[in-house]
Amino acid sequence: MNQQAKIVSIVNEPIKTGPIMAALLVAGFVGLFSETALNIALGELSHIFNVNATTVQWLATGYFLTLGILVPVTGILMQKFTTRQMFMTSILLFIGGTVLAAAAPAFGVLLAGRIIQAAGLAINLPLTQNVIFTIFPPNKRGGAMGVMGLVMLAGPALGPTLAGLILDTLSWHWIFWVTIPFLLFSLIFGFIYLPNVNEVRKVSIDAVSVILSTIGFGGIVYGFSVSGDAGWTSSTVLGAIIVGGMALIIFAVRQTKMETPMLNLKAFTYPLFVLGIFMSFITFFNMLSMLVILPMYMQMALLIAAFTTGLILLPGSLLNCVLAPMIGRLFDNYGPRAVITPGTILVAISYAVYSQFGTDTALWMIVLTHIVMMLGIGAVLASVQTNTLNSLPKQYYPDGIALTQTLQQVSGAIGIAVMVSILSAKQASYLADVANEPAQAAATGSSLVFKISLLLAVINVVLSLFIKKPDHSVSHKRVKAS
Template identity: 75%
Template sequence: MNNQSQTNPGIKRGPALTALLVAGFVGLFSETALNIALGDLSRLFHVDATTIQWLATGYFLTLGILVPVTGILMQKFTTRQMFFASLSLFLIGTVIAALSPVFGVLLVARIIQSMGLAIALPLTQNVIFTVFPPQQRGGAMGLMGLVMLAGPALGPTLAGLILDTLSWQWIFWLTLPFLLFSLVFGSIYLPNVNEVRNVSIDVLSVVLSTIGFGGIVYGFSVSGELGWTSTTVLTSLVLGALGLVAFGIRQTKMEQPTLNLQAFRYPMFVVGLIITSITFFNMLSLLVILPMYMQVSLLITAFATGLVLLPGSLLNCVLAPVIGRLFDKYGPKAVILPGTVCIAIAYACFTQLGVNTSLWMLVPVHIVMMLGIGMVIASVQTNTLNALPKRYYPDGIALTGTFQQVMGAVGIAVMVSVVSAKQNSYLATVANEPTQAFATGTTTALTVSFALALINVVLSFFVKKTN
């Protein structure tokens, strides 16, 4: 991209960003919306619970594999080419999913959808950091933070409403108008803003990246089912670790690396990456564990569970742009530090959950949690990428996007395993009370999250404003 694009009056930033954010919302909504229907789909397609979970695991696995590659793709192809590729994959995957007659077809459709999201999220960040000057990036990233939180958070609520009134296929059919809107808006308003270079895609780097990130995500994803001592789990994790080491070594020896690791030379980038990774680890695991707790231990319906989580999600949607403007005006620490404190307070309250916990208590605690997450995610990402020179934006975006998805998948796997292990221990040694056993497992997992949240509070003191 040339430097004129930031001030070029021909670029209509609002409509262009709208096209990207709508596509991102649909992708992130799809990330969690189907989770609430897994039980019904398991019976419909005559597959067990382990198999049906691949509709979620496969989505994360694809993101973990493809997001690292987007850094080089955004340098090789134009903004519009990447956008149309993303929307095409979204549309094809959504239609196939809605028409799926068997489980295998639905799984393939989910993977195609995930490929579209793997392009859309890094592309949106790259456009923001290219067309918005530094003093306006906080507000723009606040809007993206709204999408990143609202999509996964509203997924279970809206999907529960759909399942209560329509069939599961409508989870996909109802997203088509939004995807078509994004396609039309993007085709009209989204310009080419990136600088296309004559770079080659190193096949070996892609293979090593796939083995590395794919092995890590897969190993953690099946650990809850197979156990941490399983040969499959250990082999997958070891291969993943070796693949990442080999990938990193190869990048340092290439003149034009697939993913430039020079971003790790900048301290604020590293600090921000750690805070973001912990936040996504905790947030995505909470989006799985908390609804399960409410349905298993408090014995409320899936739709009622969604309603409990709705106020926090809606408040976050309203405040996200405000938080972005506060970042632009007062700097990162003024937003990030209180955000990490809010998250830690919410987790401290969540560690007290039990079978007699009142729903009215969950609502305000979840509101505090979502407020804190909204203050942290967009602000940290903005400050993290601002720490890098412009030429490293695609690589920094690819790195942050990869760590977000990989840590989210790992967080779900680890926390579900902790819940399951503590639940089984309670049933075997204390009493045969399933509701209390699951509540005990939940509080154990959330205590781990509370400890991680405290680490983020400490790290937030080291955050400095970057240019």
């Protein structure tokens, strides 16, 4: 009782939201930047450490896998430990993993550093959302989540561009070293300004649930991640996905029967939450695969260098950074549908144009279309997340955040694996059946992928028509009734 009263008194004191957001979001940016920055250096690292392409790919796969395994556990950890304890753990993992990776003398050490980095991000992302939904009232959350959406887009989008610049002037180690000052900034600001905003409860962590969650989410992410190399008919791929799926079913059944579940699945009884989950899945499936397929198209079909590719995609990313806070304010002032539906339409239009790209597409056309795409994604991404979590009562925030963040990592891993496999299969069939023209084969494969993404984008347009502002009074009545 005293602990709860202490937390409430802290929350009731004036909170400096600016420094708090800076501490959390700078760390989040570093984590998401690190998620994609190393991709451009995988070829070089393969030669440096004398490992094959399949092995070096684990630097990316291991990152996704760690996020998929650890993010679901954060829902219960945020109830068991204070905000400051979670934050300090996250930052120290970030710093420790980054230093280890930067100084890595062998591939195994570099991989270990990447996994520790990902563990820090697995805590940071749900924690940031939970703090936002605690320190901001509902009518201000759109703006705050808009800024977080900026970070979630800018980090992965700018990663390859900045890493390419670093590789052109310095060694690969500096992809890690350059992030250390930013992490130290987060550490200092968080230590000074971040209060304990969560209510700590005496909850026990169910070991069986943790194991089932790890096997379930980890198995699915692993299965899809290695499908590109092993093939979809591989016993390893099919086995991992099937075992993962079965573990998730058992996990879900167990949660419904526990008095204090690891993840409270009652969030799925709220229709707007379920609608948001579907839209988030499609958005992240399309977005993260697009961030892989579009550079592949430019490099293989248009024969553009990696660094130039990053520069072409830079205007769209920068524009989104500038407009993200404005989009958040529009959400707060005019409601979700006024922002989300136009955003989904812009995304669909962009994919329609992408699908027509060929081997002679003008670079200005790619820049313009990508700007429209990033504007659309910026309008959809944070707004859908905000409305999805707004539909839940406060006590379900940790569970809802853990569910949505886990879904994002899983959908991203699935999206990349599925779309790259489709691109590769279409390329191979074109080269075998039509003509030995690698550039045209890459353009044809990319076009097919973008047509599939267009279909998913149109589904999101339809789903957006059912989005509405949550009625919090109804939510509270339902909680009391239950």
